[in-house]
Amino acid sequence: MTTLKVLTYPDTFLEHVAQPVKNIDENILSIIDNMAETMYKFEGVGLAATQVGIDKRIFIYDYAQTKSDKKELVALINPEIISTEGSFNSEKEGCLSVPEYRSDVKRAAFVKVCATDKNGNEINIEAQDLLSVIMQHEIDHLNGKLFINRISTLKRQIYIKKQKKKQKNE
Numbered sequence: 001m002t003t004l005k006v007l008t009y010p011d012t013f014l015e016h017v018a019q020p021v022k023n024i025d026e027n028i029l030s031i032i033d034n035m036a037e038t039m040y041k042f043e044g045v046g047l048a049a050t051q052v053g054i055d056k057r058i059f060i061y062d063y064a065q066t067k068s069d070k071k072e073l074v075a076l077i078n079p080e081i082i083s084t085e086g087s088f089n090s091e092k093e094g095c096l097s098v099p100e101y102r103s104d105v106k107r108a109a110f111v112k113v114c115a116t117d118k119n120g121n122e123i124n125i126e127a128q129d130l131l132s133v134i135m136q137h138e139i140d141h142l143n144g145k146l147f148i149n150r151i152s153t154l155k156r157q158i159y160i161k162k163q164k165k166k167q168k169n170e
Contacts, residue, residue: 014144031058
């Protein structure tokens with residue numbers, strides 16, 4: 001397995017809408033393995049293919065690791081949110097592609113997601129709380145959106161200004 005480079009804001013590929021996976025083959029399975037290696041190395045709970053420069057509608061997550069030491073990697077291919085209910089503010093949401101920044105984000109309280117697993121089986125996931133946030137956050141990535149697109153303009157501008165200043169000093 002290979003650790004992939006995680007793209008960070010302001011990389012414009014992060015604004016890219018990922019293309020659907022047409023065939024689950026060895027290449028797709030290898031991408032999933034490499035994404036897992038990357039996610040665990042950087043201690044993320046989810047990772048979308050677009051975050052590592054791959055133009056495929058794939059994301060992985062491991063919700064179990066937030067509750068215990070065991071790993072339960074899930075890979076979703078061509079995921080789509082098919083229904084949502086309610087709303088709440090996720091607290092201190094963060095992202096490997098938006099380093100050193102966390103913010104509260106308004107999200108749906110419950111989502112139902114339809115996807116294909118890495119074995120080619122269609123699955124439906126009903127999620128709430130943190131798992132709901134993971135689903136929405138990663139599907140946003142596949143649709144070319146970052147969580148900072150969902151916060152207030154003022155908070156976003158403060159983050160952008162800090163990033164520009166940091167880049168200028170590097």
